[in-house]
Amino acid sequence: MEANDLIAGDGEVIAGAALVNEAAVTGESAPVVREAGGDRSAVTGGTLVIANSIVVRITASRLCQN
Numbered sequence: 001m002e003a004n005d006l007i008a009g010d011g012e013v014i015a016g017a018a019l020v021n022e023a024a025v026t027g028e029s030a031p032v033v034r035e036a037g038g039d040r041s042a043v044t045g046g047t048l049v050i051a052n053s054i055v056v057r058i059t060a061s062r063l064c065q066n
Contacts, residue, residue: 002053009045009061018052 001007001018017035022028025044034043034054043056 001049001056003049003051005049007043007045007047007049007056009058011043011056011058013041013043013054014057015055016053018054019050021048021050
């Protein structure tokens with residue numbers, strides 16, 4: 001995932017580090033760093049990568065059912 005990519009589902013960063021805008025989910029206006037390993041590796045589906053690039057392993061998708 002690179003800048004301006006939406007993260008498709010909940011998951012874990014397995015490589016790289018990036019700034020992620022989580023405002024749509026958390027309401028927090030400041031972007032957060034998400035990086036491989038440690039406490040900051042979890043990402044949420046529907047959030048936006050703002051800068052740099054990461055590789056994400058999707059663990060749960062957010063598909064809507066009719």
